[in-house]
Amino acid sequence: MLTVCFLLLFLLCSTKPLASVYLVHDTEESSARALSFQLSRLLTVDSDVIPVRRAVFLTRSAEITEKDVIVTVGVNSFRGVCRVGSKGVVIALFVGKEEYDKIHLNCALSASAVFSGAPLETRLKLLQGIWLDRKPLAIVHSDTLLIDQQAMMEKGAEYSFEFRFFETATDRLSVLKSINFVLEDSALIFSLVDTELYQKGVAQDVLRLLFHKRQVMIGPSYAFVRAGSMFAVYSDTAAKLEALAEKISTWQNKEKLLAPSYPDKLKVSFNPYLIKSHSVVLPSASYLKEHYGLCSEEEC
Missing domain, CATH: 3.40.50.2300 (Response regulator)
Known part of the structure; x- marks a missing residue:
C-alpha cells in the first residue's frame, strides 16, 4: 500500500506543469473561468491557468515561483499586484497605455501589458x-x-x-x-x-x-x-488573448518578457x-x- 502511494505521488510530481499562470481578477467567477479556459487553449507550454481573486492572491503571493506569470485583469488588479513584492512576472490585461505607464513607475515586478484601445x-x-x-x-x-x-x-x-x-x-x-x-x-x-x-x-x-x-x-x-x-x-477579447498568449509563451520558452503593446x-x-x-x-x-x-x- 505504501509503495502504491509513493508511486502515485511520483506520477503527480512528474506531470506537474513547468509553470503556472495566475489570472488575478475582481470580476465574476464565471467570467474569470471563461477567460482562463480561452487563454489555456492558446498557450504553447503546459501550464495551469488559475483564476484567483485579487484579495486572495495578495495573501498568497509568496507561493509564486520565478517562472510563473501573473496576469492581472483590469487596473485595480494590476495596481494591487505591483505593490506586492513577488517572484515571476506580471502582464496586465484590459488596461490603457497611460494607465499602465502610471502604475508601472512603481511596480515591484517585471511587467508588460496588452493594451486596450488603439495606438x-x-x-x-x-x-x-x-x-x-x-x-x-x-x-x-x-x-x-x-x-x-x-x-x-x-x-x-x-x-x-x-x-x-x-x-x-x-x-x-x-x-x-x-x-x-x-x-x-x-x-x-x-x-x-x-x-x-x-x-x-x-x-x-x-x-x-x-x-x-x-x-x-x-x-x-x-x-x-x-x-x-x-x-x-x-481590439476584441479574442485579439487581446492571442497577444497575451504570445507574451506568456515567449516568457516561458525563452525567459524573455516582450514589451507592452496593442494587439495586431x-x-x-x-x-x-x-x-x-x-x-x-x-x-x-x-x-x-x-x-x-x-x-x-x-x-x-
Missing part, C-alpha cells in the same frame, strides 16, 4: 481622413494616467491636430463641469482609456451632455460607440446616427483595411 497614430490618421474641423482636440483625464503631453502634441501636429489637456477630479459633477469648460474651445473630446474617470455611469452622462450640445467624442472602445461616441478603434488585430466601429448628423463621409471597408489596417465591424 494614437492609428486614431489620428483615421480622424484626419474623416473629420474636417481642425479645432483643438480636448483630452479630459484623471490623475491615474501618465500622459506624455509633448509626445502627443508632436504626434498630433503630424496630422494637423492640436491637443489640449485637462485633468479633473473623477466625481460626476466635476467631470461634467470639465466637459462643459473644454467644449468652449474644442469641438471634439478625444478620450483615452481611463477606468477611474469613466466609472459608475459617468461615461453615459458625458455622452448625453455631448449629444445635447451637438458635439462628439472619439471613444476608446466599442461600448462607447453603442453609448453615443462617434467612432472607436479597439484592430477593429473600427462607427455610430451611424452621428456619422450622418455630422455629414461625415466614411471610407469603404476595403480602404479601411488597406490604408489604416482596420477591420470594420460589419466585415469582421
Whole structure:
C-alpha cells in the first residue's frame, strides 16, 4: 500500500506543469473561468491557468515561483499586484497605455501589458481622413494616467491636430463641469482609456451632455460607440488573448518578457446616427483595411 502511494505521488510530481499562470481578477467567477479556459487553449507550454481573486492572491503571493506569470485583469488588479513584492512576472490585461505607464513607475515586478484601445497614430490618421474641423482636440483625464503631453502634441501636429489637456477630479459633477469648460474651445473630446474617470455611469452622462450640445467624442472602445461616441478603434477579447498568449509563451520558452503593446488585430466601429448628423463621409471597408489596417465591424 505504501509503495502504491509513493508511486502515485511520483506520477503527480512528474506531470506537474513547468509553470503556472495566475489570472488575478475582481470580476465574476464565471467570467474569470471563461477567460482562463480561452487563454489555456492558446498557450504553447503546459501550464495551469488559475483564476484567483485579487484579495486572495495578495495573501498568497509568496507561493509564486520565478517562472510563473501573473496576469492581472483590469487596473485595480494590476495596481494591487505591483505593490506586492513577488517572484515571476506580471502582464496586465484590459488596461490603457497611460494607465499602465502610471502604475508601472512603481511596480515591484517585471511587467508588460496588452493594451486596450488603439495606438494614437492609428486614431489620428483615421480622424484626419474623416473629420474636417481642425479645432483643438480636448483630452479630459484623471490623475491615474501618465500622459506624455509633448509626445502627443508632436504626434498630433503630424496630422494637423492640436491637443489640449485637462485633468479633473473623477466625481460626476466635476467631470461634467470639465466637459462643459473644454467644449468652449474644442469641438471634439478625444478620450483615452481611463477606468477611474469613466466609472459608475459617468461615461453615459458625458455622452448625453455631448449629444445635447451637438458635439462628439472619439471613444476608446466599442461600448462607447453603442453609448453615443462617434467612432472607436479597439481590439476584441479574442485579439487581446492571442497577444497575451504570445507574451506568456515567449516568457516561458525563452525567459524573455516582450514589451507592452496593442494587439495586431484592430477593429473600427462607427455610430451611424452621428456619422450622418455630422455629414461625415466614411471610407469603404476595403480602404479601411488597406490604408489604416482596420477591420470594420460589419466585415469582421
